[in-house]
Amino acid sequence: MKDVTLRMAWRNLWRHWRRTWLTVGAMIFSNGLLIFAMSLQFGSYDMMIDNSLQAYSGHLQLQHPRYLDEPKMRYALDDVTELAERLRRELDLDSISARADGFALASSNERSYGLQIIGVDPAHEPLVSTLPGLVKQGRYLEPGMPGEIVIGAVLARNLKVGLGDELTFIGSGFDDSFAAGIVTVVGIFESGIADLDRALAQVDLAYFQDVFAMQGRGHSLTVRAQHVDDVESLQWQIGELLDTDKSLSLRHWDELQPGLRQSIQADMASNSFMYIVLIVLVAFSVLNTQLMSVLERTREFGTMMALGLQPARLSRLVMLETGLMTALGLVLGIGVGLVINLYMARVGFSYPGMDEVALKFNLPERIYPSFTILSMTLGPAAVAIGSLLAALYPALRLYLLTPIDAMRAV
Amino acid sequence: MSAIRCRQLCKTFKQGDEIITGLDHIDLDIETGEFVCLSGPSGSGKTTLLNAIGGLDTPDSGEIHMGDIRVDKLERGPLADMRLHHIGFVFQAYNLIPVLSAQENVEFVMEVQGVPVAERARKALDILKEVGLEGMEDRRPAQLSGGQQQRVAVARAIVSHPDLVLADEPTANLDSVSAAHLMGLFQELNENHRITFIISTHDKRVMSYAKRLIKMRDGKIIGDEAQ
Structure with a gap:
């Protein structure tokens, strides 16, 4: 690392390594959980769509x-x-x-x-x-x-x-x-x-x-279709084949069963609330860590301002530290989510009584997570954005600080 | 640059219900290359004057000029720029950044100034050698003695060849040998680089190095003599 500021930001994170690891741990946990929950949720939607459509209307x-x-x-x-x-x-x-x-x-x-x-x-x-x-x-x-x-x-x-x-x-x-x-x-x-x-x-x-x-x-x-993800390409192929035939109309499943899409959207909305609660908790953890960190180092920040650092640059330093911490939580969290998903993709997810219901209604006995870019990145991206937003307050405090007040801080 | 001119400088502080006078109508001129000591008891206004000249604190009234720059009228941004490019600070408690090594502490200011990586590394090593810290470049502040830390702080203050160095009780935490070394270093830098030094102290040994001694009491200058 040639950049002294970057080195300083990285080392600052480890001045209180337990506190940093607790915050990063919260990020890893929430990122892993969000990836698994969303993948499973999307997988269950795929299953729900498949089962509903396969019962009668098709894709x-x-x-x-x-x-x-x-x-x-x-x-x-x-x-x-x-x-x-x-x-x-x-x-x-x-x-x-x-x-x-x-x-x-x-x-x-x-x-x-x-x-x-x-x-x-x-x-x-x-x-x-x-x-x-x-x-x-x-x-x-x-x-x-x-x-x-x-x-x-x-x-x-x-x-x-x-x-x-x-x-x-x-x-x-x-x-x-x-x-x-x-x-x-x-x-x-x-x-x-x-x-x-x-x-x-x-x-x-x-x-x-x-x-x-x-x-x-x-x-x-x-x-x-072979899989619900193939529907759009199949729709395009059939559309190409029957392009000139105006006596035919190709209907997508969400036109055939509009209620299905609505019930999925309603389910997504209710789950989103839980996800938001989780993200807010992580954001508060980051806010706590960064605010403590800023308060503890107020004199140090005063020195830097005395040396000629612009307040905005100090704010950027705090954001950089948060960014590094977030990146760590993001990478490790995605890794954890990926491992859980890979395992679940092999063995599937089931709950007590699911096999009986499956047998009765000719359904799969297990839900398998759906690996999509969205399910792998949406949760971690929201955690990252929430964390960076949480660091804005400590950064703003620094921005408003004067050197003399900062250097007088105990 | 560097000629300091203060006119009718006033500063008061509120402590509970009491108003304390920090600076009381100070008039002061300091020329380029001077080696000035501000002396006086605690609460006499030394640090307040240094802070005002360095743009760390704003006076209630009066004017501060540094060359052509009217320091007391500058906004936060230009004030920070002025400190970055024209002033070096040395503090009583060294105030090094604990997570950076000696070399990184010195390089940090140059990085903010936009000095290229290779040049700032070379300058940092040169200045650390000049202040007698060759071989200690990679040590963190906690691995250095008080005297060594203050040398790093001096190196950080002068590495960019500022016009003015403001040192607030720089020897207060040093033993007599380290204090003598530090003052010798200041003297050398003043003579070799023609950097203006303003040092606040109530240590008689430090005052003996000064070419000009300004005595303060209750926010007023009560004596100003060349030595």
């Missing part, structure tokens, strides 16, 4: 431009099966499935209920949705088996039907014709999502197109 959907706002039978895509096949081929991605949606009145021998009936491609639907994996009784739909239906557990209970029972349904077709069919219940799913379990049923897409006079049409192509 992206191709729809008729008006279908999202007005989900009517007539806003359909032509030749939806061929379009799905083309996208699977060109994107080299299997997790793309065609669907057609309709509403019908379903009747068993005893009761009738309204339901949302979805025509799905049984070969590809399990690749975009976790619903097929949630069939707790019977089995899921199989390709080439028309006249079968899987329904939610609550709907089955309401209709008083079980496996092998027949349901008749009537609805309105694409051309406003009368759509009716008789299907056999082959599977009953339990998603844990009340709306799905109460009112959703799935049948084979070809069968649906036949009964509802769709003539090869469908209402959506549901796309599931």
Whole structure:
């Protein structure tokens, strides 16, 4: 270090090494904790997004431009099966499935209920949705088996039907014709999502197109990315492929499920409060350390002013000392956070009872931290800024000091 | 620069309800290269006068001129610049920066002045040699005796060849041998570098080195004679 001021700042830190280490320790602890907590939080959001979207809506959907706002039978895509096949081929991605949606009145021998009936491609639907994996009784739909239906557990209970029972349904077709069919219940799913379990049923897409006079049409192509982080690039690729086709609209998951984004934002806001409390505590620790340090060295600062140092330069010295201390806390804190994250990325994080919930709802048994630049740097950057802000008061005290008063200080 | 001119300098302090007179209408002229001692009992106003001349404290009234500069009218920034470039201070308690070595203490002022790294290192080593501290450059103040610390303080004060050195009771914490060495050093620097020295003291031995002795009492100059 050629710079005497820098050397002086560094050595000043270690004049009271216990006090400095306590403050740096608080920074290391908070930086490590913030990195771990934020990474885990972002990881849990990824899981939450994946689980919510995989249950039904997928990460992206191709729809008729008006279908999202007005989900009517007539806003359909032509030749939806061929379009799905083309996208699977060109994107080299299997997790793309065609669907057609309709509403019908379903009747068993005893009761009738309204339901949302979805025509799905049984070969590809399990690749975009976790619903097929949630069939707790019977089995899921199989390709080439028309006249079968899987329904939610609550709907089955309401209709008083079980496996092998027949349901008749009537609805309105694409051309406003009368759509009716008789299907056999082959599977009953339990998603844990009340709306799905109460009112959703799935049948084979070809069968649906036949009964509802769709003539090869469908209402959506549901796309599931390998990972939620890949959604934007996948969206861009599909957009490039279908650039000129104005009859298609590509919907991002936050358009399909706006409530999900809002619930994540609400969770982030409540967690941010805790983070801010932690950062403020660290900032007070820095304020205490630097204020003590300045008060103890007032005479020394007076000498420096007598020698000709501008008050602003003395303030900068205090900020430099804080900066060095912060940098130490930052580097070591990021190191600690990184080690914890690397470990957690290997073993995952779980809490008591999580495995039972996971098993019941076909969810992962563990949460894994999400390594992003944001999760690794946001917390430490906030601690660093908080610490530097906390040092402004001692620095300001020095700025306002006169040499004679400083040199008279005890 | 360096000729000091004080006119009708007044300074009072408040101590509880009592007003204490620090300087009482001081008129004083000091020429370049003079070696002046301010003597007088405690509370006579020696330190107050040094602080006012050095721009560490502001007088209540009166004028202080240092060459063409009206010191008492300067703002904080220019005042600090004036101290940095034109005045060297030596304090009774040495006032070295404890975390810096002898060489770094001397270099520090030059760094603030913007002297290049190599030049300030060379100058610091030269001046430490001149004040008799060769081989002790890397020692921290706590590893030096009182006399050695005061030598470092002197080296720090004169390394940039200031026009004026203000020394406030510089020998008060030194034994007689160290005090004699220090005063000899001051005398040598005064003669060799034509630096103006103003030294406050109530030590008769120190006064014997002065070419001009100013006696103070109750904030007034009561005697001013060449020796």
